[in-house]
Amino acid sequence: MTKVIAFANNKGGSGKTTTCSNVGCAMALLGKTVLLIDGDMQLNLTISYFDEEQAHAFAESGKNLFTAIREERSLSGFLTHTPFEGLDMVPSTSLMSGIEFELFSKWQRETVLRKCLKEVKERGDYDYILIDAPPTLGVWVMNILCASDFVIVPVEASPWGLFGLANMFEFIEKAREISPQTEILGIAVTKADERKKYFKQTLETLKSLEGTRLFGQYVRVDSAVEWSQDQSRPVVAFKKTSRSAVEYMNLTKEILEYVDR
Numbered sequence: 001m002t003k004v005i006a007f008a009n010n011k012g013g014s015g016k017t018t019t020c021s022n023v024g025c026a027m028a029l030l031g032k033t034v035l036l037i038d039g040d041m042q043l044n045l046t047i048s049y050f051d052e053e054q055a056h057a058f059a060e061s062g063k064n065l066f067t068a069i070r071e072e073r074s075l076s077g078f079l080t081h082t083p084f085e086g087l088d089m090v091p092s093t094s095l096m097s098g099i100e101f102e103l104f105s106k107w108q109r110e111t112v113l114r115k116c117l118k119e120v121k122e123r124g125d126y127d128y129i130l131i132d133a134p135p136t137l138g139v140w141v142m143n144i145l146c147a148s149d150f151v152i153v154p155v156e157a158s159p160w161g162l163f164g165l166a167n168m169f170e171f172i173e174k175a176r177e178i179s180p181q182t183e184i185l186g187i188a189v190t191k192a193d194e195r196k197k198y199f200k201q202t203l204e205t206l207k208s209l210e211g212t213r214l215f216g217q218y219v220r221v222d223s224a225v226e227w228s229q230d231q232s233r234p235v236v237a238f239k240k241t242s243r244s245a246v247e248y249m250n251l252t253k254e255i256l257e258y259v260d261r
């Protein structure tokens with residue numbers, strides 16, 4: 001059975017895309033088949049694997065998520081291979097900036113993505129489908145949550161990283177009214193700086209949240225992440241020995257343990 005995992009947090013820059021990209025690639029390196037869906041108009045997940053020219057080609061050809069959603073077609077016709085074995089993607093385009101408007105007039109507008117994903121999910125070609133959400137809380141993110149079995153909330157260990165987290169959890173609860181199977185898998189701490197006193201305090205706060213798992217493996221700040229993104233590669237493949245690559249690999253194994261239970 002294919003399992004769908006969303007990476008969502010309305011706080012911008014919390015590490016959603018970096019985590020989605022690396023967990024997906026790590027899963028593929030561990031022998032799983034994975035589909036990545038770039039749900040953000042910023043195209044960050046798309047350019048984590050493809051250069052700008054290729055991203056432009058996805059926009060021109062219509063082989064992108066926006067076209068699929070607007071035309072309410074199965075995502076099976078919008079899949080692209082990444083350079084990694086067992087790892088495919090549905091790329092984004094900047095047209096995704098208009099997705100809220102497109103959804104507004106659609107019948108059952110919160111579950112359009114779920115319907116577009118149905119065939120791919122039921123076919124079972126992928127072990128996991130990972131969706132990168134934008135930093136918003138609108139109908140589109142509601143679509144992402146309603147199409148998912150699990151939600152991972154990446155949180156940056158900074159003073160503002162926790163601000164607004166309650167809104168995110170309330171929003172997930174609302175999604176669960178439409179899609180009761182959607183479950184919060186856990187919080188993943190990103191961009192951690194152990195030298196900062198604030199980091200430990202953040203970790204303690206997150207640990208104390210009742211009923212929400214905090215993944216044991218956090219990912220520290222590492223310049224290898226940015227170097228890898230500059231080369232359109234996830235760090236787990238770009239520099240396997242870097243600390244962030246090791247940490248993302250461990251985090252992935254932890255995620256797999258809970259998802260496969």
Ligand SMILES: Nc1ncnc2c1ncn2[C@@H]1O[C@H](COP(=O)(O)OP(=O)(O)OP(=O)(O)O)[C@@H](O)[C@H]1O
Pocket residue numbers: 011012013014015016017018019040042044133134135190191192219220221222223225226229244
């Ligand atoms: N472990 C890390 N070490 C260093 N930089 C990192 C790390 N993780 C993420 N970053 C950087 O932090 C920034 C935000 O990360 P990312 O784009 O993954 O967050 P996001 O939540 O997807 O952002 P948005 O809300 O805009 O979609 C990026 O510039 C990324 O390169």
Ligand SMILES: [Mg+2]
Pocket residue numbers: 016017018040042044132133134
């Ligand atoms: Mg992002």
